[in-house]
Amino acid sequence: MTCAKFFTTALFISGAALFSGAALATPHIQQWQTASGARVLFVEDHDLPMLDVAVDFAAGSGFDTAEKSGVAGLTHGLLDLGAEGLSEDDISRTMADIGAQMGGRFEPDRAGVSVRTLSSVAERNQALDILARVLQHPLFPEPVLAREKTRLIAGLKEAETKPESIADKAFNKAVFGTHPYGFRASGEIDTVEKIQRTDLEEFYRAHYGAKGAVVAIMGDVTRSEAETIAQKLTLQLPAGGASALLPPVNLQVQSSEQRIEHPATQSHILIGAPGMARNDPDYFPLYVGNYILGGGGFVSRLMEEVREKRGLAYSIYSYFMPMQQPGAYQIGLQTKKDQADEALQLTRATLREFVAKGPTEKELKAAKQNIIGGFPMRIDSNKKILDYLSVIGFYGLPLTYLDDFVGKVDKVTAAQIRDAYKKHINPDAMATVIVGAPIVVNPQPASGRAELTPTEAKTENGK
Amino acid sequence: MQIRWLKYFTALALLPAILLSAAAHAEVFEKTLSNGLKVVVKEDHRAPVVVQQVWYRAGSIDERTGTTGVAHMLEHMMFKGTKTVPPGEFSRRIAAAGGRENAFTNEDYTAYFQQLQSARLPLAMQLESDRMHNLNLSDAEFAKEVKVVMEERRMRTDDEPHSLLYEKLMAAAYQEHPYQHPVIGWMNDLLALTAADSREWYRTWYAPNNATLVVAGDVKADDVFKLAQRYYGSIPAGKLPLRKPHSEPPQAGIKRIVVKAPAELPYLVMAYHAPELRDPEKDWKPYALEVLAGILDGNESARLNKSLVREQQLASQAGAGYDSTSRGPAMFILDGTPSTGKTVTDLEAALREQITLLVKNGVSEEELKRVKAQVTASEVYKRDSVFYQAMQIGQLESIGLGHKAIPVMLKKLQEVNAQQVQDVAREIFQDDNLSIAVLDPQPISGEHKHANMGGSHDLR
Secondary structure, three states, X not given: OOOOOOOOOXXXXXXHXXXXXXXXXXXXXXXXXXXXXXXXXXXXXXXXXXXXXXXXXXXXXXXXXXXXXXHHHHHHHHOOOOEOXXXXXXXXXXXXXXXXXXXXXXXXXXXXXXXXXXXXXHHHHHHHHHHHHHHHOEOOOHHHHHHHHHHHHHHHHHHOOOHHHHHHHHHHHXXXXXXXXXXXOOOOHXXXXXXXXXXXXXXXXXXXXXXXXXXXXXXXXXXXXXXXXHHHHHOOOOOOOOOOOXXXXXXXXXXXXXXXXXXXXXXXXXXXXXXOEOOOOOHHHHHHXXXXXXXOXXXXXXXXXXXXXXXXXXXXXXXXXXXXXXXXXXXXXXXXXXXXXXXXXXXXXXXXXXXXXXXXXXXXXXXXXXXXXXXXXXXXXXXXXXXXXXXXXXXXXXXXXXXXXXXXHHHOOHHHHXXXXXHHOOOOOOEEEEEOOOOOOOOOOOOOOOOOOOOEEXXXXXX | OEOOOHHHHHHHHOOOHHHOOOOOHHHEEEEEOXXXXXXXXXXXXXXXXXXXXXXXXXXXXXXXOOOOXXXXXXXXXXXXXXXXXXXXXXXXHHHHOOOEEEEEEOOOOEEEEEEEEHHHHHHHHHHHHHHHHOEOOOHHHXXXXXXXXXXXXXXXXXXXXXXXXXXXXXXXXXXXXXXXXXXXXXXXXXXXXXXXXXXXXXXXXXXXXXXEEEEEEOOOHHHHHHHHHHHHOOOOOOOOOOXXXXXXXXXXXXXXXXXXXXXXXXXXXXXXXXXXXXXXXXXXXXXXXXXXXXXXXXXXXXXXXXXXXXXXXXXXXEEEEEOOOOOOXXXXXXXXXXXXXXXXXXXXXXXXXXXXXXXXXXXOHHHHHHHHHHHHHHHHHHOOOHHHHHHHXXXXXXXXXXXXXXXXXXXXXXXXXXXXXXXXXXHHOOHHHEEEEEEEEEOOOOHHHHHHHOOHHHHO
């Protein structure tokens, strides 16, 4: 839900950020390896008669190639559309019969499948049996692939008319160049057209191996039951596996500004650059700093300047996307076309001021109060704990991550935030994309479709 | 935020909201203060957190022509300060307590919430009770905030072809009933809205006897009642205006509209007037319709996806949605996007064929059983979210059914039989009862496109 207040886009950072509250007991995480080499993280909890399981692989869109981007997404998407002895219809119908829910996750780094089921033995076994087959014996049926490619291409064509999608695509290209983090997660029309069934099979064999798998189990089973479950889900995963390491991101982005025409009433503005990796030593200063600048909902500086004081936008946010390699640092907003330049200048000035001077002590205190005081709400449901197990397992964070979090947040100083921002974010070297740009500013003959090619791209030199 | 179509959009992907109802309902306690404020407490001690929600029975259904959007506008103004709390301070104090907060408005109600550590509940109550009767609605704050709401409208509706289509469809489908107006308000009305309008709205509807306080989480009901008495107990009851009845006359003939907007893919929506739940014990049609929505679109192998998307490949997406819980007349909605090479006409024919099959052959016991199994499981899953449990209580209180309807609704859903599903399908799926909207996609460049947008900036 997005509210009176705003569209939260603090996606990854909040998902990856775990806190431990003052007097709060953090969940007891058990960890082991399966015979096939998969890593398992388990929290036993019998409060509710239900079970959540998620299995993740280093198989996100970051493992695509430029020539055939979309293979990773289609491989993931087709896992539950046909597996040994089960048609796509068998899979969805049999899960529905017992009220089980299958879900998925597809990110630049990770691809995963999850199941939520009642923990009673019959239901649980049926749900996990299907999950085991989907993960270990997917069929990628030819006719299903043909149909899904058609649907995907239709969706991509639609996306190319939507200002937010056009902006995302141009932004990622400007920030990441040819690095796979810059690919559209679902691929491009011309690359998806080329994808064959063998591409999916190869991708599956290379990236869905047991050794890189992370199994998260949360809920109403015992340790020995969890061991059996993890074994059953991973024993027959592919043995080999490609490297799970992605190429390094070029952190030096050239300053650029693209203005792309669109008939929408608002301009969609994105500003950013590569930010930080998940294991960056500056993780906590940047996390807390971003809360102050644009991550803290209604109390952030950007919200105060752009929305509260001037009514220039409904939504304005900033976030880091910490991944295996540095994901984007992004500031985004939408505003009526004729005030786009005013909002853009104000946003840039706010960022510049923050990078130059860092937060005030008062802001830092308020940020810590919120992040630390809000910790219990980070782990108040099975679903949230499950997500943390997956993150801790996938990114190799310490098992004490939850217990340490509050302490780490509490230790952050204003000077650390300022230094970390200065080191990672250079306001003079950022990519800006404006879709639905005010035409008056840069008169440009309408050149047929306002494709994804910028109607104007200029290089700014510091200012 | 405003959530007019949320219920339909979510229903397309999930089971209808009502299906996700309450077991463990035993831990719900209620008390009404002498000023008329109803307090409902759901104890849940799994985590040391609490959610407070205050629900006002005032939504766009209560608005008048010319000032549409005022309910939602006031929701925004509720963060702009009271006699003793400066603008923005509400959010700052909740944030400093580690809390999260927001609000939402729809056709039937406006609600405000905070989530925080249970020990901080008194702070949330102090602030929320203060703005129930001490709001400072200044002209200056209003002037800034109405611009924000116009941006919200541009973002959510004007530049979102599917939302725009739903807005125009509802304006056509409802002839008399205020559901014809968008929750966020018509742009013209937002441009003309004044601080005085919002003051009048606040005076009229913001009173303890027009509200429900829901508290859920790691609290004891008795403690919550005491706190509620302390913070809300002294707020005087308001004199609520008589609510005029609204009706929707029989449609008497199919309605069709076309909406042009920048897009690639066409889109089709078929909206049938349908009964809403009034008497949870005696009504049966709304339950049969909920089950029907599940049979059509409750999972990936449900009829619409299986037949239209997977087998016939006529649609790249197809869905069904129905929400029985509303203050006004409901709709049963079918929607879909034709596959490449197929048209909305093909898709409409295919959806109609599905309806014919339903009406002629009914539904199988297996399908019925599957939907009910999903309802049962969802009951358990629901308990993983304290916030959702509070939402359900507040919503049912606000539309007049009350939270005690929750277990009744669950029982009744389990009692739905195949004959009832077939009968209700036959009754509502009539052309005389149908409004159809089609999105006619327009290229995103070219001068005529600007004209087509009828953009709000042209109005200023």
